[in-house]
Amino acid sequence: SDSGSGASGDSVTVAVAGPMTGDNGIYGQDQLSGVQFAAKEINDAGGIPSGPLKGKKIKVVKFDDVADPNQGASVAQKICDDSGIMAVFGHSNSSVTLAAEPIYERCGVPLFVSYSSNPAITAELHKNLFRTLIDDAKMGAEMASYSHDQLGFKKVGVLASDDDYGDGLKTNFTKTADEIGLDVAKAVTTSAKQKDFTPQLTELKNAGADSLVLLNTYTDAALQIKQAYAMGWKVPIFVTPGSNSPELVKIAGDKAAEGVIVAAVFDPNSTAPGPSKFVKDFTAANGKGPGESAAMSYDSFYVFLKSLEEGADDRASVIKKTDEIGTFTLPIRGELIFNETHEPTVVPGKPAQVLLQVKDGQIGSYTG
Amino acid sequence: MPETLLRADDLTVRYGPVTALNGISLHVDEGEVVALVGANGAGKSTLLKTLSGLIRPAGGSITFQGKDLARTAAHDIVKSGLVHVPEGRHVFPRFTLKENLLAGAFTNDFKSAGKRAEEIIAGTPILARRAGSTAGQLSGGEQQMLVIQRALMADPRMIMLDEPSMGLSPVLADEVLELVAQLSERGMTVLLVEQNALGALDIADRVYALATGEVLFEGRSDDLRANPQFADQFLGVVSADAERRAHEEPEAATP
Amino acid sequence: MSTTVTDPIFRATGVGCRFGGVIALDSVDFEIGRNEIVGLIGPNGSGKTTLLNVLSGIYKSTSGELEVDGRPSRFMSSRRLSRDYGLARTFQNIRLCSSLTVRENVLIGMHSRFKWYDSILPFGPGSREKKAAANVEEILEFVGIGDKADEIATDLAYGDQRRVEIARALATSPRLLLLDEPAAGMNPREARVLVDLIHRIHAERDMAVVVIEHNMNVVMNTASRVMVLDAGLCIAHGDPKTVSADPHVLEAYLGKRFRDA
Amino acid sequence: MLSFVPKPIMRIALLALVVLGFLLPNLVEPYTIRVAATILVFTVFATGLNLILGFGGLLSFGHAAMFGAGAYIAARLMLDTGMSLALVIVCSVLGTAVFGLLVGITSWRVGGDYLALITLGAGQIFYLYLNNAKEVTGGATGLPGIPPGVFFGWDLTAIENTYLFILGATIVATAFAWLIGKSFLGRSLLAIREDEVIARAHGINVPLTKVIVFGIGAGIAGLAGVLQVLLLGFVGPASFTVDQSILAVEIVLIGGMATTLGPFLGSILVIGSTEYLRSLADYRSMIFGALMVLILLWKPGGLVQILGLGETRASKATSLSALLAKLRRSGTPPSRHSAHAEPVTEEARP
Amino acid sequence: MEFLQQVTNGLTIGSVYALVAIGFSVVYGALGLVNFAHGDILMAGTFVTYGVYTSFHLPIVISCVIGILAGIVIAGIVEEVAVRPVLKSHLLIPMMTTLGMGLIIRNLVELKYGSGTLPFPSFAGSGFFHIGDLQIARAAVVTLVVAVITLVLFAAFLKFTKPGFAIRVVAQDMTAARLMGVPVNRTIMAVYGAGGALGVIGGLLYANTLEVVYLGMGFPILLKGFAAAIVGGIGNLQGALIGGLVLGILEATVGPAAGSYRDAIAFVLLIAILLVRPAGLLGARVQERV
Numbered sequence A: 001s002d003s004g005s006g007a008s009g010d011s012v013t014v015a016v017a018g019p020m021t022g023d024n025g026i027y028g029q030d031q032l033s034g035v036q037f038a039a040k041e042i043n044d045a046g047g048i049p050s051g052p053l054k055g056k057k058i059k060v061v062k063f064d065d066v067a068d069p070n071q072g073a074s075v076a077q078k079i080c081d082d083s084g085i086m087a088v089f090g091h092s093n094s095s096v097t098l099a100a101e102p103i104y105e106r107c108g109v110p111l112f113v114s115y116s117s118n119p120a121i122t123a124e125l126h127k128n129l130f131r132t133l134i135d136d137a138k139m140g141a142e143m144a145s146y147s148h149d150q151l152g153f154k155k156v157g158v159l160a161s162d163d164d165y166g167d168g169l170k171t172n173f174t175k176t177a178d179e180i181g182l183d184v185a186k187a188v189t190t191s192a193k194q195k196d197f198t199p200q201l202t203e204l205k206n207a208g209a210d211s212l213v214l215l216n217t218y219t220d221a222a223l224q225i226k227q228a229y230a231m232g233w234k235v236p237i238f239v240t241p242g243s244n245s246p247e248l249v250k251i252a253g254d255k256a257a258e259g260v261i262v263a264a265v266f267d268p269n270s271t272a273p274g275p276s277k278f279v280k281d282f283t284a285a286n287g288k289g290p291g292e293s294a295a296m297s298y299d300s301f302y303v304f305l306k307s308l309e310e311g312a313d314d315r316a317s318v319i320k321k322t323d324e325i326g327t328f329t330l331p332i333r334g335e336l337i338f339n340e341t342h343e344p345t346v347v348p349g350k351p352a353q354v355l356l357q358v359k360d361g362q363i364g365s366y367t368g
Numbered sequence B: 001m002p003e004t005l006l007r008a009d010d011l012t013v014r015y016g017p018v019t020a021l022n023g024i025s026l027h028v029d030e031g032e033v034v035a036l037v038g039a040n041g042a043g044k045s046t047l048l049k050t051l052s053g054l055i056r057p058a059g060g061s062i063t064f065q066g067k068d069l070a071r072t073a074a075h076d077i078v079k080s081g082l083v084h085v086p087e088g089r090h091v092f093p094r095f096t097l098k099e100n101l102l103a104g105a106f107t108n109d110f111k112s113a114g115k116r117a118e119e120i121i122a123g124t125p126i127l128a129r130r131a132g133s134t135a136g137q138l139s140g141g142e143q144q145m146l147v148i149q150r151a152l153m154a155d156p157r158m159i160m161l162d163e164p165s166m167g168l169s170p171v172l173a174d175e176v177l178e179l180v181a182q183l184s185e186r187g188m189t190v191l192l193v194e195q196n197a198l199g200a201l202d203i204a205d206r207v208y209a210l211a212t213g214e215v216l217f218e219g220r221s222d223d224l225r226a227n228p229q230f231a232d233q234f235l236g237v238v239s240a241d242a243e244r245r246a247h248e249e250p251e252a253a254t255p
Numbered sequence C: 001m002s003t004t005v006t007d008p009i010f011r012a013t014g015v016g017c018r019f020g021g022v023i024a025l026d027s028v029d030f031e032i033g034r035n036e037i038v039g040l041i042g043p044n045g046s047g048k049t050t051l052l053n054v055l056s057g058i059y060k061s062t063s064g065e066l067e068v069d070g071r072p073s074r075f076m077s078s079r080r081l082s083r084d085y086g087l088a089r090t091f092q093n094i095r096l097c098s099s100l101t102v103r104e105n106v107l108i109g110m111h112s113r114f115k116w117y118d119s120i121l122p123f124g125p126g127s128r129e130k131k132a133a134a135n136v137e138e139i140l141e142f143v144g145i146g147d148k149a150d151e152i153a154t155d156l157a158y159g160d161q162r163r164v165e166i167a168r169a170l171a172t173s174p175r176l177l178l179l180d181e182p183a184a185g186m187n188p189r190e191a192r193v194l195v196d197l198i199h200r201i202h203a204e205r206d207m208a209v210v211v212i213e214h215n216m217n218v219v220m221n222t223a224s225r226v227m228v229l230d231a232g233l234c235i236a237h238g239d240p241k242t243v244s245a246d247p248h249v250l251e252a253y254l255g256k257r258f259r260d261a
Numbered sequence D: 001m002l003s004f005v006p007k008p009i010m011r012i013a014l015l016a017l018v019v020l021g022f023l024l025p026n027l028v029e030p031y032t033i034r035v036a037a038t039i040l041v042f043t044v045f046a047t048g049l050n051l052i053l054g055f056g057g058l059l060s061f062g063h064a065a066m067f068g069a070g071a072y073i074a075a076r077l078m079l080d081t082g083m084s085l086a087l088v089i090v091c092s093v094l095g096t097a098v099f100g101l102l103v104g105i106t107s108w109r110v111g112g113d114y115l116a117l118i119t120l121g122a123g124q125i126f127y128l129y130l131n132n133a134k135e136v137t138g139g140a141t142g143l144p145g146i147p148p149g150v151f152f153g154w155d156l157t158a159i160e161n162t163y164l165f166i167l168g169a170t171i172v173a174t175a176f177a178w179l180i181g182k183s184f185l186g187r188s189l190l191a192i193r194e195d196e197v198i199a200r201a202h203g204i205n206v207p208l209t210k211v212i213v214f215g216i217g218a219g220i221a222g223l224a225g226v227l228q229v230l231l232l233g234f235v236g237p238a239s240f241t242v243d244q245s246i247l248a249v250e251i252v253l254i255g256g257m258a259t260t261l262g263p264f265l266g267s268i269l270v271i272g273s274t275e276y277l278r279s280l281a282d283y284r285s286m287i288f289g290a291l292m293v294l295i296l297l298w299k300p301g302g303l304v305q306i307l308g309l310g311e312t313r314a315s316k317a318t319s320l321s322a323l324l325a326k327l328r329r330s331g332t333p334p335s336r337h338s339a340h341a342e343p344v345t346e347e348a349r350p
Numbered sequence E: 001m002e003f004l005q006q007v008t009n010g011l012t013i014g015s016v017y018a019l020v021a022i023g024f025s026v027v028y029g030a031l032g033l034v035n036f037a038h039g040d041i042l043m044a045g046t047f048v049t050y051g052v053y054t055s056f057h058l059p060i061v062i063s064c065v066i067g068i069l070a071g072i073v074i075a076g077i078v079e080e081v082a083v084r085p086v087l088k089s090h091l092l093i094p095m096m097t098t099l100g101m102g103l104i105i106r107n108l109v110e111l112k113y114g115s116g117t118l119p120f121p122s123f124a125g126s127g128f129f130h131i132g133d134l135q136i137a138r139a140a141v142v143t144l145v146v147a148v149i150t151l152v153l154f155a156a157f158l159k160f161t162k163p164g165f166a167i168r169v170v171a172q173d174m175t176a177a178r179l180m181g182v183p184v185n186r187t188i189m190a191v192y193g194a195g196g197a198l199g200v201i202g203g204l205l206y207a208n209t210l211e212v213v214y215l216g217m218g219f220p221i222l223l224k225g226f227a228a229a230i231v232g233g234i235g236n237l238q239g240a241l242i243g244g245l246v247l248g249i250l251e252a253t254v255g256p257a258a259g260s261y262r263d264a265i266a267f268v269l270l271i272a273i274l275l276v277r278p279a280g281l282l283g284a285r286v287q288e289r290v
Ligand SMILES: Nc1ncnc2c1ncn2[C@@H]1O[C@H](COP(=O)(O)OP(=O)(O)OP(=O)(O)O)[C@@H](O)[C@H]1O
Pocket: B015, B016, B018, B019, B020, B038, B039, B040, B041, B042, B043, B044, B045, B046, B047, B087, C155, C156, C157, C158, C185, D336, D337, D340, D341, D342, D343
């Protein structure tokens, strides 16, 4: 079969695959809006600026995986079969990415992962996969040190979701907590589709936790915040980047969410030139601000674009070029260097996450 | 000349491709006992079901006390005073005897029905013995008595009985027919379907004989009893060679 | 009760059967000889059908002893009784498989002769299916519905449905056939044809037959021996003439029509 | 609809359909091949259920667990051992059949809606097991990266080949089910479905037959599981939820119960519409739901009956009115034409 | 103490299951039919309450009544469209047509409210009663009280009113009911309406307890309701109540020990109960009369 040119006529087609509906729907939608916004910028400026495909427009198609690994695998198969698609941006949830990756790899589709953070994804080299985000090993560890140093938690109760995201964070959080002497009262796993978390919350409460760390996505976290509040259990709560979304507050309610601390990989209120320009332009174009995952996928699109500019013109050459270039300048986060497994090189001492906090129904900066 | 209570004209009923009634006309006068006889599948039950509104006819008209019934829903027909006791008894098996009788008074004075029901049970020896049971536990004859009494709870002007003696022991079958005769004496109009044509003829004023959805004979009981063709076909008092014919028919089919 | 049968195919001694508080069979002694037609009569609810159900293993008796071919059978399943001891029956409320044709309904009666591998090799030459099919034809002809083999069984006229039931029972090649009110709802004429069929079954197929009936014409014209049940007890037993003259029977069962006659 | 077509012509048409099936990879683009392959996988899946539910009348709402057992056994074997595909299939089918036999044993004790709940519960427990036994099943993530199969030297990597292999397997499974349906086992099942008392009284071993059909149905679903693995290259628990069990019931009913072609026709409609309605994203399940209601209201015998392709042996004995009649039977003899239960709609059928 | 606390927690969700199970049993008892749209009807009714409350700012009580009425109407439509015409078919057919109706209902709600989780205004208010060390959520008390009241009222309705009598008559023999002058079609519709109302009440209490509504809420509750109904002996109202409470308490007490196999525990026990008592806790297995 053909190698997949992805460039037909006067456009280049890329796919965004992620959860577009359901309890993780925001991730896919944000991710899609990030890529679409990048494509719009490029198309408005006359198409791909240089390289063999110069002047061609970018076309974006979306695939819904409903945050389900099965759907992810079947989406991957479909993208593989469709030689008109040059590259894929996604998936959001680590579990889905892990399920879909071997399929993309087998048929040679370049995969730009901007939001799945489980370490296993880049544990070994997958030639076609490039992740533009720090992994959970770093983020989990960081959340533990934040809890201990900045937030002053003494005895944390941990709730983790039953997927690769929750699992990866839990492992690394508890490991670091152990190392730095943070007492973990209990770490409990919740199951998918669960809505009533009172049993687990009661368990943590009984274990004497003085704070809650919720290692999961926004719907789960919001329900847990809400139910802890309803139980009358008032403790500081710390949530993941996956919960850095206005939906968190909407579902949990202003009262319950007040004061919740968020570890974020993207701070929309940042005054640095990259992020603030992105937020301004994006808001102007979309009528509302970007979600975290939009910023991440926007960045990753410029990695792909760079490979086109440097001479790539089909699936195989995108993979080859991206690997060769190795160093990129991301519009929001600045310099990114891929290591040997296509994971961003960690700059020692530079934190991957910033702390934000819910105040008056808005996620703003952390004030302690 | 008594008034005609129920009249059906040119009734046609189909079950899918099967025509069960093919243009049947009949009438029942006030106070009469009319018997309906016919072989299996002749359409007797279908006719009763059509009259009581369980089945919509494909054509023809039905009037009861001058009111059109062909388009009236079954439960409204009951209200107008025509009650049907279907074949197969249809007691409410999980109800007690009293509750079964109450159900019969659904269109009637439901409030005072409880007392009446108790009186009826007490007044019917065969039911009084089983007053404590649910209807599902009764024997066939007891159930038959129960459903007839249940139908009477509606104070109908006319009652239609579909093979009330089927499956009953000879003694009970006689008792049921006796009850029908008593009802008639009390002024009730009765349309009776019976396989046991001899017994039916004894209590009926007039008879219709059906075959394959059409009326074959019609007349006063005594006249028909004397009609040799009718007797041959419906009473089973067969002449010797008719009997032989009946015996040999199945074998004739063998090649 | 005195024993009139030597070497019975079936023997019940003191059999009782109760449902909660209801005593359907009190204590019944009953025997069926190898080649006789027995009539079973009694008022409604006297336990006739229950006795049949107990004999054929569909209900379990709550007391007494049952023997088939001299072997205790009280705890045998109806499957075993049908398969290994040749008991076959029809049902008071016709029970036919409503989505199957007449032929298939009768084939069900032959299932005990199939082996498990017949379902994987059903169409080979000389397969059991073929032999069974030929057998079905023959039985259908015998009961007189050979021309209706491919109709859906429950679409047939009532009398014919009764025949299908009988054909299905015959397909098991029984040694004892139990018929529960085969003439119910038949008109006098059809009942006559039925009487004839019962005689032929008995004569040509060599088996014992038990007939439950309320139609006294049928009972009198077929049975060589009649037993009368009342309230779960046998109240009379003997040849048809004697039994129908028994005052108890007249009182409890036959009623005034017979008394006057 | 097609009932006027003479039988020989229907046979030829069927043959032409099979030939077309084999030529399909040369005619259409890969996406359609993949959809066709998915339809076939679900055909096999539903064929197993059709034996249990259509023929045996046993309400099984846990069939996805059988599907899953086959898929996971195959996936593990393909990941961990270098076993040949043929052997993998044998192991999965047998393994699943044993699993089915065990579930089937519960049908000795409970029937009807209660069996529905038991099987549903068993399916749910199995699903939780898939989610939690991380070392064996990979947990919620499932088992990614299953290598493509090689069938006696035939490399199935290309979708065209996978499809052809699945097509072959589907034909084998369908033929097998047809044979079972025609044989005395099929008839025993129909008899049990209609009336267990009759079956018993005529020498049929009811419990054994029930368990056997559970085993066979499960084995066929296990085969479908293997095919699913070959097609997707991945297994995860979400393919084996209650929803999937219900989907299989839908396929059987929409296609036509207790028919040979029913599962195939049902899958075409159910799987085909979920795939091709994707473009109507927002209205998809509504259209699908409406289609389902309309088809079953039009002809309860499903597509087989609508197309006039044969008799559905949809049982009247398990219709609601008949069940109620059965309830009644505990107290009264039913009317003599008991099969022609009274029209509830107050109207004779036109 | 802790155990007692768990039991108390279990009573809340158990009462929800019980209400749904009763709604389920009502329909089942009358028609012998499993209504697969039940979950979606209760979801839709709950969303109607949510919608009316958030967009028209009506008092919550009135919003709830409107939601319940909507449930009655939707259930009536489901009966009319998808059940009545196929009453005589194989019993799986109405199951599947109701399932299809459920899909349509779900899609309609999704078009309006999307597939995410939405915050639901809790009408019982959050907060607690304390009895000694025992902490009882206000929502739990409301749920239990409403469930018991509903059950008692409904049982009384069935037993003492004429329409209730009609339902019992229809449940036993539709033909005979018709011949007694009972308007059967109207009664069946009423049965569905009642089932729908009970379902929505359950849905509202569930939403009140968790303070959220979401598209997928119907199915899991339906599943548990179905299970509860069967455990209790399907068609039996008291059985449904007991089944629901047993299930809720089991989940709360045995659940934590089972960790992620929490749902399995309920089902394992369920299967065990059914294997020991094949007709459920209060169901009687009768020897079929042959
Ligand atoms: N629901 C039905 N669907 C199709 N055909 C039916 C239905 N009910 C009755 N029939 C057919 O219509 C014809 C008339 O039946 P009907 O029950 O009226 O006969 P009948 O005179 O009452 O006979 P019987 O003496 O057996 O009660 C028969 O051929 C019967 O098979």
